[in-house]
Amino acid sequence: MSKGRLIIFSAPSGCGKGTMLAEILKDERFGVSVSATTRAPRTGETEGVNYYYLSEEEFQRRVDAGEFLEHAVYCEHQYGTLNSEVDRKLAAGVNVILEIEVQGAADVMKKRPDAITVFILPPSVEELRRRLHKRGTEPEEVIEKRIAQAEYEMGFAGDYKYNIVNDALEDAVSDFFAIIRAEELRTDINN
Ligand code: 5GP
Numbered sequence: 001m002s003k004g005r006l007i008i009f010s011a012p013s014g015c016g017k018g019t020m021l022a023e024i025l026k027d028e029r030f031g032v033s034v035s036a037t038t039r040a041p042r043t044g045e046t047e048g049v050n051y052y053y054l055s056e057e058e059f060q061r062r063v064d065a066g067e068f069l070e071h072a073v074y075c076e077h078q079y080g081t082l083n084s085e086v087d088r089k090l091a092a093g094v095n096v097i098l099e100i101e102v103q104g105a106a107d108v109m110k111k112r113p114d115a116i117t118v119f120i121l122p123p124s125v126e127e128l129r130r131r132l133h134k135r136g137t138e139p140e141e142v143i144e145k146r147i148a149q150a151e152y153e154m155g156f157a158g159d160y161k162y163n164i165v166n167d168a169l170e171d172a173v174s175d176f177f178a179i180i181r182a183e184e185l186r187t188d189i190n191n
Pocket residue numbers: 011035036039070071072074079080081099100101102103104105
């Protein structure tokens with residue numbers, strides 16, 4: 001069986017990353033790497049499915065033991081990709097998606113230059129603002145903070161091999177599969 005491909009998948013909040021991933025994961029050739037984090041589980045989240053929830057001490061112990069492919073701080077919490085999680089799934093022939101923020105992504109790009117790197121963009125910052133308002137879950141100042149964070153993250157979009165604008169979900173998902181197909185057909189890395 002051939003090994004799976006490593007895929008970095010980054011997007012600012014409000015870009016529809018979760019919905020896109022849910023569609024992609026209906027295809028059994030794809031799986032996600034479950035990350036470790038020190039943040040508390042949100043309602044509806046499950047240990048080992050959404051994240052491995054670790055204490056600060058346990059997270060640090062694993063950093064020291066070299067267990068992470070990458071790790072980064074985001075909104076005052078630690079997040080990291082476990083080597084064991086990625087290697088096990090790649091060996092099983094699964095295309096492994098890392099749903100990670102831009103700093104961790106930059107580390108993985110250095111360590112694994114063969115990774116397929118995809119950044120999801122909103123159609124515009126105005127549209128992002130409209131979507132976050134429509135969701136109606138956050139107060140105005142939190143929305144503005146998220147937009148500022150999104151603009152910061154969008155500054156890294158050019159470091160990724162592929163950018164997808166998520167305007168219509170169906171088109172964005174089909175763009176993703178087109179990228180994967182093109183990567184499978186490359187002569188320079190597949191022969
Ligand atoms: P959330 O707390 O909303 O689940 O995730 C916050 C941010 O952390 C998101 O941008 C998500 O992509 C990122 N993230 C989740 N897991 C990891 C990880 O293992 N490493 C890095 N670098 N970022 C992660």
